[in-house]
Amino acid sequence: MFRALQFTFGAAIVIFLLMPIFAILPLAFTSSVFLNYPIPAYSMRWLHELTTADVWRTSIVNSLIIGGGATVFATVLGTLASLGMRKGALPMVGLLRTLFLLPMVVPAVVLGVGMQIFLVRLGLASTYLGVIIAHAVLCIPFVIVSVSAALQGIDPSIERAASSLGAPPVTVFRRVTLPLAVPGVVSGAIFAFATSLDEVVLTLFVAGPNQRTLARQMFSSIRENINPTVAAAALLLIIGTLCLGGLAALLRWRQKRSALKTAPSAI
Amino acid sequence: MKAAILRERSGALLLVSPVLVFMAVFFLWPLWAMVTAAFVDDAVSKVLPRTAAIIVSWDGQGIPSEAAQKAFVQDLTAATDEQALGEAVRRLNSAASGFRTLLGRTIPAVKAASEPAQVDLLTVDPRWKDTRFWVALKEAMPPYTDRNILAAVDMKRDGSGSIVLEGADASAHRLIMLRTLLVAAMVTIACAAIGLPYAMLAASLTGWKRSVLLLAVVLPLWTSLLVRTAAWFILLQNEGLINRALQAIGLIDSPLPLIFNRLGVVIAMTHVLLPFMVLPIYSVILGIPGNLMSAAQSMGAGPVRAFWRVLLPLSLPGLLSGSLLVFMVAIGYYITPALLGGANDQMISSVIAFYATGTANWGLAGALGLILLVVTTMLYTIYGRFSTSSRLPGA
Numbered sequence: 001m002f003r004a005l006q007f008t009f010g011a012a013i014v015i016f017l018l019m020p021i022f023a024i025l026p027l028a029f030t031s032s033v034f035l036n037y038p039i040p041a042y043s044m045r046w047l048h049e050l051t052t053a054d055v056w057r058t059s060i061v062n063s064l065i066i067g068g069g070a071t072v073f074a075t076v077l078g079t080l081a082s083l084g085m086r087k088g089a090l091p092m093v094g095l096l097r098t099l100f101l102l103p104m105v106v107p108a109v110v111l112g113v114g115m116q117i118f119l120v121r122l123g124l125a126s127t128y129l130g131v132i133i134a135h136a137v138l139c140i141p142f143v144i145v146s147v148s149a150a151l152q153g154i155d156p157s158i159e160r161a162a163s164s165l166g167a168p169p170v171t172v173f174r175r176v177t178l179p180l181a182v183p184g185v186v187s188g189a190i191f192a193f194a195t196s197l198d199e200v201v202l203t204l205f206v207a208g209p210n211q212r213t214l215a216r217q218m219f220s221s222i223r224e225n226i227n228p229t230v231a232a233a234a235l236l237l238i239i240g241t242l243c244l245g246g247l248a249a250l251l252r253w254r255q256k257r258s259a260l261k262t263a264p265s266a267i
Numbered sequence: 268m269k270a271a272i273l274r275e276r277s278g279a280l281l282l283v284s285p286v287l288v289f290m291a292v293f294f295l296w297p298l299w300a301m302v303t304a305a306f307v308d309d310a311v312s313k314v315l316p317r318t319a320a321i322i323v324s325w326d327g328q329g330i331p332s333e334a335a336q337k338a339f340v341q342d343l344t345a346a347t348d349e350q351a352l353g354e355a356v357r358r359l360n361s362a363a364s365g366f367r368t369l370l371g372r373t374i375p376a377v378k379a380a381s382e383p384a385q386v387d388l389l390t391v392d393p394r395w396k397d398t399r400f401w402v403a404l405k406e407a408m409p410p411y412t413d414r415n416i417l418a419a420v421d422m423k424r425d426g427s428g429s430i431v432l433e434g435a436d437a438s439a440h441r442l443i444m445l446r447t448l449l450v451a452a453m454v455t456i457a458c459a460a461i462g463l464p465y466a467m468l469a470a471s472l473t474g475w476k477r478s479v480l481l482l483a484v485v486l487p488l489w490t491s492l493l494v495r496t497a498a499w500f501i502l503l504q505n506e507g508l509i510n511r512a513l514q515a516i517g518l519i520d521s522p523l524p525l526i527f528n529r530l531g532v533v534i535a536m537t538h539v540l541l542p543f544m545v546l547p548i549y550s551v552i553l554g555i556p557g558n559l560m561s562a563a564q565s566m567g568a569g570p571v572r573a574f575w576r577v578l579l580p581l582s583l584p585g586l587l588s589g590s591l592l593v594f595m596v597a598i599g600y601y602i603t604p605a606l607l608g609g610a611n612d613q614m615i616s617s618v619i620a621f622y623a624t625g626t627a628n629w630g631l632a633g634a635l636g637l638i639l640l641v642v643t644t645m646l647y648t649i650y651g652r653f654s655t656s657s658r659l660p661g662a
Binding site: 006009010013014016017018019020021023024027034035036037073077078080081083084085086087089090096098099100102103105106107108109110111112113114115116117118119121133134136137140144194197198200201204205215218219222223226230231234237238241242245 | 272275276278279280281282283285286287289290293294296297298299300301304461464465468476479480483484486487489490491492493494495496497498499500501502504506507508511538541595598599601602605606616619620623624629632633636639640643644647651
């Protein structure tokens with residue numbers, strides 16, 4: 001009896017969690033103009049619309065430009081910062097770390113208002129650079145978390161071994177530390193890109209009509225006239241994030257395996 | 268030795284400084300810009316500095332002295348920055364309606380005059396005899412204001428300068444704040460009610476069953492928020508899957524209103540925030556030694572008693588940090604209420620967005636944003652105390 005109850009509860013919540021994602025996907029292939037079940041016939045018209053209609057195609061291109069730019073900014077800055085905070089040589093490292101993670105906590109609307117006022121003053125409002133910078137602020141915490149975790153996983157004795165064998169610090173860094181940190185950097189970059197891809201609120205505040213991203217376009221479409229293009233865009237985003245997520249998981253798995261390999265005593 | 272430490276420290280500083288500068292300029296400064304927007308009110312005094320210096324000593328009776336009027340004319344003649352002048356006019360017009368047309372006539376007249384010092388305002392436009400405009404001008408002069416922050420909590424200063432409640436019909440910021448807290452609390456309770464047993468169940472299972480339960484939590488985290496919101500739109504609408512299913516099995520005759528109301532917002536937000544509840548509780552339960560439950564049972568406690576006295580108290584820290592996290596994220600939510608809620612479900616973020624992007628009233632947007640920022644920071648500080656790591660799950 002208790003077991004049955006457990007099973008029912010677990011299954012119900014799993015369905016609750018997963019149903020929305022699976023419910024939206026088939027609608028990308030509907031032939032109807034309504035974003036609704038039942039599906040009268042399957043067709044590619046909405047995927048076609050997504051890739052040919054000007055607003056949607058531009059928004060996909062914009063998402064890639066802005067996501068790429070923000071990822072580069074965030075990955076470079078976040079990786080440098082993680083390396084700097086690694087050894088604990090700096091005073092108040094805890095405070096710094098909290099500051100760098102704050103963009104995850106501050107409500108997006110609050111940051112959006114501030115960014116809007118600030119970027120207007122700088123003359124960067126409604127420019128690609130402005131949107132890229134705004135997104136990078138949100139992406140940096142994800143890079144720092146990921147790279148810091150990777151750096152923490154490096155056994156310091158490996159680096160000590162390298163320098164005791166006569167390698168100068170630069171060589172130790174280039175040949176030992178960096179290769180071991182690369183999976184963390186790459187998965188940080190993936191997180192950063194995914195964050196930028198999904199960002200709507202800041203974009204609403206700082207982007208002009210020319211910087212409309214895919215997520216922003218989906219937002220207006222749901223708000224103004226929802227049609228199956230939204231489902232097609234959702235399919236694209238899900239496939240995109242699943243690929244990115246799979247890549248990140250693969251990297252994490254390889255990192256774990258190589259960590260085990262380099263420290264056989266831990267097994 | 269000391270030199271080595273110093274070198275290491277300066278190296279570390281060199282690595283951290285780019286991000287530090289970037290965050291200071293593009294994160295802290297914008298937040299500061301938002302806060303100052305709420306309190307700075309120098310649009311008028313910047314354009315009319317001479318008037319500002321003289322008019323403060325005016326007693327507010329009749330019209331100001333000849334000298335003040337001369338200074339005003341002089342300021343208007345000297346004002347060449349069209350944008351700044353436009354902002355000043357907008358600010359004055361919001362204080363006293365009609366100011367825009369009054370200045371619209373006065374400014375060209377003053378600028379066209381060959382001898383600006385000789386211009387008599389009262390002949391340019393007789394409306395300058397109206398004390399109302401001069402009072403508005405005087406009151407717009409102090410460079411700092413508490414007008415916005417008072418308006419954010421439905422208060423204002425009356426004629427004598429004391430703080431009073433705004434009329435009930437004026438605006439409803441308090442109501443919206445209350446609603447924000449209410450919706451966030453409902454979502455938190457729903458997440459706790461589902462998340463606690465779910466996390467316990469996941470922790471008690473092994474093998475593929477546990478993997479399925481955990482995957483179901485992580486997969487939505489990896490899915491775009493827009494996708495999830497659009498998906499709930501599809502499920503909840505009147506001809507949506509849920510209403511159709513309920514109608515098909517004969518539970519209801521006409522569609523239940525599930526969208527554009529509070530219920531829809533709470534359901535979708537619970538779905539989005541549930542992982543933030545499950546993951547902290549799950550990690551806390553995993554840390555509880557497994558033999559504690561068997562020890563309790565071996566000492567004669569029934570399964571219910573062992574659960575009630577051992578497992579539940581030990582999972583409370585997870586429940587607490589999960590609840591704080593969900594509540595903290597929920598009060599700042601914008602997208603889900605904006606897309607799935609009705610006019611009466613809009614939360615504080617929507618109001619802030621409305622003032623900032625809809626009416627360009629950055630002062631009021633800044634004041635409301637400051638309140639939201641302070642509340643969130645307080646919650647985050649408490650969360651940092653309770654949870655062992657300040658890292659957010661899913662990050």
